[in-house]
Amino acid sequence: MYQNIKSPMPSKIRVISLSAFISLLLSFVILSVGLYLYLLKDLEEKTLTAESILTDRMDTILVELKGVAQSATLSCEKEDVRNLIEKSFYSPMFKEYGLFNEDYRVYCSNFGSQTFTIYSSIADRIKESKDGITVSLVQSNTLGHQTFFAFYQGENGIGVNGLAPPKSLVVELEHLFSTQYPYNLTVGKRVLSSQEANSDYSVLSQRTVTLDEWTMSLVVSLSSYLYWDYFCQSIPLFAILWLLLFAICCAIFWSVLYYRYSLPHSLRKAIKEEAMDVYFQPIISLNDQKARDMEALIRWKSPYHGQVSPLTIIEIADRLGLIDDLTWMVIRKVGCFYRENSAILEGVSIAVNVDRHSLLEESFIPNLQGILAEYPELKGRLGLEVTETSALNMSDLPIMVSQFERIKALGIELSVDDFGTGYSGLDFLRRFPYDVLKLDRVFVSSFQDDQFTRQILTSVTKLARELNMKVVAEGIEEQEQLDAIKELGVDSVQGYFFSVPLPGDQIIQWLEEKTQK
Ligand code: C2E
Numbered sequence: 109m110y111q112n113i114k115s116p117m118p119s120k121i122r123v124i125s126l127s128a129f130i131s132l133l134l135s136f137v138i139l140s141v142g143l144y145l146y147l148l149k150d151l152e153e154k155t156l157t158a159e160s161i162l163t164d165r166m167d168t169i170l171v172e173l174k175g176v177a178q179s180a181t182l183s184c185e186k187e188d189v190r191n192l193i194e195k196s197f198y199s200p201m202f203k204e205y206g207l208f209n210e211d212y213r214v215y216c217s218n219f220g221s222q223t224f225t226i227y228s229s230i231a232d233r234i235k236e237s238k239d240g241i242t243v244s245l246v247q248s249n250t251l252g253h254q255t256f257f258a259f260y261q262g263e264n265g266i267g268v269n270g271l272a273p274p275k276s277l278v279v280e281l282e283h284l285f286s287t288q289y290p291y292n293l294t295v296g297k298r299v300l301s302s303q304e305a306n307s308d309y310s311v312l313s314q315r316t317v318t319l320d321e322w323t324m325s326l327v328v329s330l331s332s333y334l335y336w337d338y339f340c341q342s343i344p345l346f347a348i349l350w351l352l353l354f355a356i357c358c359a360i361f362w363s364v365l366y367y368r369y370s371l372p373h374s375l376r377k378a379i380k381e382e383a384m385d386v387y388f389q390p391i392i393s394l395n396d397q398k399a400r401d402m403e404a405l406i407r408w409k410s411p412y413h414g415q416v417s418p419l420t421i422i423e424i425a426d427r428l429g430l431i432d433d434l435t436w437m438v439i440r441k442v443g444c445f446y447r448e449n450s451a452i453l454e455g456v457s458i459a460v461n462v463d464r465h466s467l468l469e470e471s472f473i474p475n476l477q478g479i480l481a482e483y484p485e486l487k488g489r490l491g492l493e494v495t496e497t498s499a500l501n502m503s504d505l506p507i508m509v510s511q512f513e514r515i516k517a518l519g520i521e522l523s524v525d526d527f528g529t530g531y532s533g534l535d536f537l538r539r540f541p542y543d544v545l546k547l548d549r550v551f552v553s554s555f556q557d558d559q560f561t562r563q564i565l566t567s568v569t570k571l572a573r574e575l576n577m578k579v580v581a582e583g584i585e586e587q588e589q590l591d592a593i594k595e596l597g598v599d600s601v602q603g604y605f606f607s608v609p610l611p612g613d614q615i616i617q618w619l620e621e622k623t624q625k
């Protein structure tokens with residue numbers, strides 16, 4: 109009856125292809141973003157280094173220019189010219205110097221007397237500068253089309269300009285950025301670009317450094333070219349990352365699926381959603397052959413595991429701490445059953461199985477009262493069947509007795525279930541005021557042949573009668589068993605001989621047929 113159906117877990121191929129796809133996507137995202145962040149950091153660091161290189165370089169230039177200005181006069185005699193030649197000879201950067209006066213007229217250079225005026229825009233920048241300095245990138249007769257000029261005007265009005273090939277200014281920057289990071293160096297008003305700055309690429313990010321006093325600024329770019337170059341180089345890393353993530357994804361998928369499709373998880377969900385069924389088995393009174401009582405039995409067909417045995421349900425629910433929830437669910441379903449079939453169930457009591465440990469809990473009685481208030485049709489018709497599956501702790505004894513009294517005060521009949529198999533003995537019966545004693549079916553099956561069982565059952569029924577308890581024999585499957593058990597003088601019988609446990613609608617049909625007969 110309780111066989112497993114094929115689990116509808118997603119196939120291995122689906123899990124593997126999904127893991128492969130997700131890990132591929134993740135590897136791509138991780139690598140793309142990681143690489144971008146790495147290059148941004150590198151750009152940041154290189155730009156900071158470039159800033160300190162430029163600052164140092166301009167500081168050195170200023171020292172050089174100040175040195176020339178200090179030794180200069182307003183004349184351009186041979187001595188002055190020689191002085192300029194000597195200074196440029198020893199300069200690591202400048203190939204030529206020029207001297208200018210307060211009117212920004214160049215009157216002397218390495219090549220002797222000169223008479224030309226510095227561009228007004230350059231003169232303005234010198235005037236605006238706190239230290240009397242600026243730079244520009246203009247044509248010169250000696251160094252050609254683009255010559256780097258650095259200007260300094262001392263407090264005495266004598267100014268110096270140094271001329272150098274632009275390369276000497278950026279040689280360290282070229283080395284720092286190599287071909288990787290294109291940059292634009294603005295010198296005065298003109299822009300000096302790295303070779304790559306002109307190539308065809310899109311800019312992903314930029315960093316800017318400014319040397320305001322010198323009217324210089326440096327813009328360094330992170331190009332898409334560099335990014336893709338690095339990306340292509342990272343393909344082996346990408347493959348390793350993909351493999352690693354694939355393994356992790358597979359492991360996560362399998363564990364999640366294993367958990368989702370596991371029996372405990374499905375059972376927890378079913379109890380929470382009250383997605384279980386309750387079947388009913390009639391208990392026949394031997395007095396008038398009527399089904400005055402029924403037992404409610406849990407049934408559950410898991411979508412993934414098929415029909416699950418009630419004993420397994422109880423064991424797992426107990427382990428998950430959900431046994432009480434299960435009890436309340438069954439009692440509620442019994443309440444609904446009464447509500448929907450009030451006429452035919454008139455005078456029929458239904459007993460629900462309860463775990464003994466649940467009875468000991470403080471909250472048991474209030475919860476029970478709550479359900480009785482919710483389903484008034486249960487009042488006077490609900491019974492509880494308790495199986496003594498473990499020995500009762502001596503300290504629990506008084507609690508148990510008081511709980512029994514409170515339950516009985518609610519009009520609920522208490523049965524001792526599976527009597528003879530658990531821990532319930534004759535002494536136990538005396539201590540607890542049960543209303544019904546249910547003889548376990550192992551007795552019924554061995555009753556006919558075993559003289560010893562016959563003797564035990566005779567004394568048990570005698571004692572039950574003395575204690576005003578009704579006796580029910582469980583597990584009657586054949587007419588012979590029924591005949592034999594009748595001799596014992598039990599009150600009621602239950603078993604497949606009369607009916608197997610049936611779902612609500614079928615038991616109603618069974619009751620109707622029985623009434624008609
Ligand atoms: P139980 O309370 O002793 O219930 C009687 C069991 O005997 C039922 O098994 C019933 O189907 C079976 N039975 C009835 N007549 C015959 C018969 O003639 N021959 C045979 N071989 N079996 C018969 P089921 O439904 O498998 O339940 C097994 C046990 O699971 C129950 O034993 C009860 O201890 C527990 N159980 C079932 N439903 C619940 C529930 O809602 N709550 C709790 N706590 N336990 C439950």
Ligand code: MG
Nearest residue numbers: 403461493525
């Ligand atoms: Mg029972």
Ligand code: MG
Nearest residue numbers: 525526546582
């Ligand atoms: Mg039983």
